[in-house]
Every structure is written in structure tokens, then in C-alpha cells.
Amino acid sequence: MNDDVELTVLMPCLDEARTVGACVAKARGALAELAVAGEVVVADNGSGDGSQKIAASEGARVIAVERRGYGSALQAGIRAARGRYIIMGDADDSYDFRAFWPFLERLRAGQDLVLGNRFKGGIRPGAMPWLHRYVGNPLLSGILRVLFRASVGDAHCGLRGFRRDAILSLSLESSGMEFASEMIVKAVLHGLKISEVPVVLYPDGRNRRPHLRSFRDGCRHLALLCSTRIAAYGSAF
Numbered sequence: 001m002n003d004d005v006e007l008t009v010l011m012p013c014l015d016e017a018r019t020v021g022a023c024v025a026k027a028r029g030a031l032a033e034l035a036v037a038g039e040v041v042v043a044d045n046g047s048g049d050g051s052q053k054i055a056a057s058e059g060a061r062v063i064a065v066e067r068r069g070y071g072s073a074l075q076a077g078i079r080a081a082r083g084r085y086i087i088m089g090d091a092d093d094s095y096d097f098r099a100f101w102p103f104l105e106r107l108r109a110g111q112d113l114v115l116g117n118r119f120k121g122g123i124r125p126g127a128m129p130w131l132h133r134y135v136g137n138p139l140l141s142g143i144l145r146v147l148f149r150a151s152v153g154d155a156h157c158g159l160r161g162f163r164r165d166a167i168l169s170l171s172l173e174s175s176g177m178e179f180a181s182e183m184i185v186k187a188v189l190h191g192l193k194i195s196e197v198p199v200v201l202y203p204d205g206r207n208r209r210p211h212l213r214s215f216r217d218g219c220r221h222l223a224l225l226c227s228t229r230i231a232a233y234g235s236a237f
Contacts, residue, residue: 005037005039005083005084006036006037006038006083006084006085007031007036007037007038007083007084007085007086007087007100007104008038008039008040008041008081008083008085009031009038009039009040009086009087009088009100010043010074010077010081010086010087010088010089011023011027011040011041011043011055011060011089011090012043012070012073012088012090013043013044013045013047013052013055013073013091014044014045014046014047014051015047015049016047016049016051016091016092016206017047017049017050017051017054018206018207019091019092019093019204019205020042020054020055021055022093022205023089023092023093023097024040024042024055024059024060025058025059026096026097026098027040027097027098028040028058028059028060029098030098030099030101036104038083039061039081039082039083040058040060040061041060041061041062041063041080041081042056042060042061042062042063043063043065043073043074043076043077044063044064044065045065045069045070046064046066046068051091055091063077065077067175069176069179070176070177070179070180071172071173071175071176071177071178071179072175074088074179075172075179078164078168079168081164083164084163084164084165085104085107085108085161085162085163085164086162086163086164087103087159087160087161088158088159088160088161088162089158089159089160090158092204092205093202093204093205094127094158094201094203095116095158095159095200095201095202096200096202099199102114102197103116103159103160103161103197104161106161106195106197107161107162107163110193111193111194111195112163112166112167112187112192112193112194113160113161113162113166113167113183113184113187113192113194113195114160114161114162114194114195114196114197115152115154115155115157115160115184115194115195115196116154116159116160116196116197116199117153117154117157117196117198117199118157118199118200118201119154120153120198121197121199121200121201122200123200123201124200124201124202124203126203127202127203127204128201137154137155137156140155140156140181140221140225141153141154141155141156143222144181144184144185144225147185147226147229148188148189148229150184150185150188150194151194152184152194152196153196154196155180155181155184156180156221157180157201158180159199160183162183166187167183167187169190170183170186170187170190172186174224176220177221178220178221178223178224180221181221181224181225182224182228185224185225186228189228189232
């Protein structure tokens with residue numbers, strides 16, 4: 001970590017050539033406008049469409065992550081980050097990186113993990129599939145709340161901020177999408193200070209099939225929640 005860098009904006013990336021440049025430009029513009037000493041890091045997971053070159057041309061520091069998976073890319077990005085705080089978000093332009101100020105305010109005030117809540121901030125038409133909005137996300141978020149007594153309204157929001165040292169102390173391991181749940185439940189179990197801020201979810205700009213596989217990744221989230229609960233308390237219920 002570099003003491004001169006307060007904030008790292010971290011973006012996992014896999015074939016996001018259409019949008020990663022705009023995301024990096026927005027984040028860098030906000031850092032400059034708000035006079036925050038920061039950097040943008042793109043953790044590239046093996047893009048074959050030139051995403052790396054586009055991100056670098058917009059001023060991002062690009063790191064190559066060989067081990068595939070959303071969680072793998074984020075773990076590598078967190079380790080490589082130079083900032084005291086990290087704000088992470090997808091590189092598909094579904095989040096506006098110019099709106100990171102509420103996250104940074106909470107982190108500066110002493111919060112360890114600040115989660116975005118799309119249900120409070122707003123979900124634009126076409127931004128989230130019906131199955132995810134009304135079934136998958138509410139169900140898995142509800143199970144997480146029950147199993148870990150966590151006051152979390154949107155456990156799967158991809159836009160979140162945290163203290164780098166606090167998250168590194170959790171020794172997160174998940175390589176896939178379930179990394180998002182692992183971060184929350186281990187933060188709860190370790191007594192970290194957690195809060196939420198409203199965020200807006202926009203339709204993403206991709207022209208390819210999403211990396212998320214609803215049934216497979218939903219099952220992986222559920223398995224992670226149950227196994228972590230059993231390891232912590234000896235029972236899933």
C-alpha cells in the first residue's frame with residue numbers, strides 16, 4: 001500500500017472492450033473533480049477483445065489475473081491496490097463510478113464495508129432480469145440475513161467500498177461470483193462495521209452473453225452461506 005494513495009477504484013474485467021474505457025474515464029474524472037488522491041486498477045481476467053489496452057489508454061493500471069473467476073480477479077486486484085480504501089464495481093457500465101463519494105464518506109467516518117443497495121437507489125428498466133430482481137436476489141439476501149443476523153438489504157450489489165486492510169484480514173477464498181457473499185458473511189462474523197448506501201443500477205453496455213449463470217451461481221452462493229454458517233455455529237439453522 002502507498003500512503004499517498006487514499007482510494008483505489010477497482011474493476012474486474014473480462015471482455016469489456018465496449019465499456020471499460022468509459023468506466024475508467026468516469027472514475028478518474030471523479031477522483032480529479034473531488035481532489036481525492038487515487039488510482040484506477042483494472043484486474044483483467046484474460047480478455048481477448050483488447051480490454052486491457054483500452055483501460056490502460058484511459059489511465060488505468062492494468063494487472064493480469066490468470067486464475068479465472070470474478071472472485072479471483074477481485075482478490076488479485078485487492079492485493080495489488082495501493083489505496084487505503086477500495087471501491088469496486090463492474091466494468092460493464094452498469095454503475096456510475098462518478099457517484100462514489102457517499103462510499104468514501106462512510107469509509108472515512110470509520111465504516112469497514114459499505115455496500116450499495118440497488119433496491120433503495122433505483123433499478124432502471126432493463127437493468128436487472130425479472131428472475132434476479134424478484135426471486136434470486138431477495139431470496140439469497142434473505143437467507144443471508146437469517147443465517148448471520150445481518151442487516152443487509154442487497155447482498156449482491158457489485159458496487160461496494162471497504163478498507164483494504166480489513167478485507168485482507170478476512171482471508172477470502174472464493175473464486176467465483178459467490179465471493180460477494182463470502183465478503184459479507186465473513187465481515188459479519190469478524191465484527192466489521194457494515195452499512196449500505198443507495199445506488200442506481202443502469203442497463204449494462206455489453207454485447208455478449210453475461211458471465212453470470214443464474215442457477216449455477218445461485219447454488220454456489222447458497223452452498224457458501226450454508227457451509228460458512230455450519231463452520232461458524234455448527235448448524236445451518
